[in-house]
Amino acid sequence: MSSSGHTPAASRPDPSHHRLQALGWTDTWEASFSPYRASHLEPARVIEEHRGRYLVARAGGEIAAECSGLFRQDHPHIEQHPAVGDWVAIQVETTDERATIHGLLPRRTLLARRASHGAAGQQLIAANVDTVLVVCSLDHDFNLRRLERYLVFVAGSGASAIIILNKSDLHAQPQDALAQTRVIAGDTPVILVSAQSGAGIPQLRAHLLPGGSYAMVGSSGAGKSTLVNALFGSSRQEILPVRAKDHGGQHTTTARVALLHPDGWVVLDTPGIRELGVIADEQALDAGFPDIVRLAAACRFRDCQHGGEPGCALAAAIVGGELDAGRLANYLKLGREMASSERHHAHKARSMARSQIRQVQRKRSLESRHLRPEVEEEDG
Numbered sequence: 001m002s003s004s005g006h007t008p009a010a011s012r013p014d015p016s017h018h019r020l021q022a023l024g025w026t027d028t029w030e031a032s033f034s035p036y037r038a039s040h041l042e043p044a045r046v047i048e049e050h051r052g053r054y055l056v057a058r059a060g061g062e063i064a065a066e067c068s069g070l071f072r073q074d075h076p077h078i079e080q081h082p083a084v085g086d087w088v089a090i091q092v093e094t095t096d097e098r099a100t101i102h103g104l105l106p107r108r109t110l111l112a113r114r115a116s117h118g119a120a121g122q123q124l125i126a127a128n129v130d131t132v133l134v135v136c137s138l139d140h141d142f143n144l145r146r147l148e149r150y151l152v153f154v155a156g157s158g159a160s161a162i163i164i165l166n167k168s169d170l171h172a173q174p175q176d177a178l179a180q181t182r183v184i185a186g187d188t189p190v191i192l193v194s195a196q197s198g199a200g201i202p203q204l205r206a207h208l209l210p211g212g213s214y215a216m217v218g219s220s221g222a223g224k225s226t227l228v229n230a231l232f233g234s235s236r237q238e239i240l241p242v243r244a245k246d247h248g249g250q251h252t253t254t255a256r257v258a259l260l261h262p263d264g265w266v267v268l269d270t271p272g273i274r275e276l277g278v279i280a281d282e283q284a285l286d287a288g289f290p291d292i293v294r295l296a297a298a299c300r301f302r303d304c305q306h307g308g309e310p311g312c313a314l315a316a317a318i319v320g321g322e323l324d325a326g327r328l329a330n331y332l333k334l335g336r337e338m339a340s341s342e343r344h345h346a347h348k349a350r351s352m353a354r355s356q357i358r359q360v361q362r363k364r365s366l367e368s369r370h371l372r373p374e375v376e377e378e379d380g
Contacts, residue, residue, distance in 0.1 A: 135218035210264035
């Protein structure tokens, strides 16, 4: 320390760098960003998204941003566009009031579901999440089959999961619900909380580490916004009452938004999910049902479809009370969805490849037309 009592500039912490670290920036991200540094761009993290318009957080604060025309041209599919949680390369305009997104860093994890209401494609929910907080309400939302679906959904993203059983004060036997959930959860932590009273919040906070990124998902009315406010100790998210008619939530969170906690971790709050179309593969399905995978290893035939074949170990486990029939039915149903999803993605991948080939051919054609007159003049 100098005689004046101030920390020398060379050793004084850079507050802007600390802000990036709190947003989740690491040496690994820095290495991925190096090509953009050479182009004098800077990193930022998407914290809100509204129909192709973004709010991003950078070292110097938050700023509105949009993708460049060239970026949109080179990335025509919605899956290639930034999502909340993505790290992007931006150029800040001279007025410092708006930024342009020129690049998207490779994602470590991606939460995405099939588009709802039978629409084609997928809907991006959050990117680069370490842990997904699956919130289930114990009033009228408690459903083991839905929780199984969420666990496969999270496994398909590459992130880990924590199940939060909220509104424990509204359940007659919350410990019973906790025990039932632990049966299907495997190694996934299950935490019983009441966001309203604060019960269980300290246990949940113990899982939220500096530099970590967490996404909160669940049905409408599960209490996600109340839970966010309990974690922050303030009203960060608007709260609306659950409808008395059907106990449904009122979508208090209408957009995906990332919130930076003073302790240095980020939570991505998302609107309630009414229809969870899972996008995952066989590995994610098995990760969500480890007990079924273990039991199925004892089936007489290696290609057993678990639909009544002789020597099916899963059928025997149901008879013996070792496996719930509803859990097996859900496993088989999700397996059929996975197969359909894989066929769709294979078709989409071929379509994207053809689109990229057409872009290259179109670019070469334009370049050829641009050069041809010059060649003709030389020949003349």
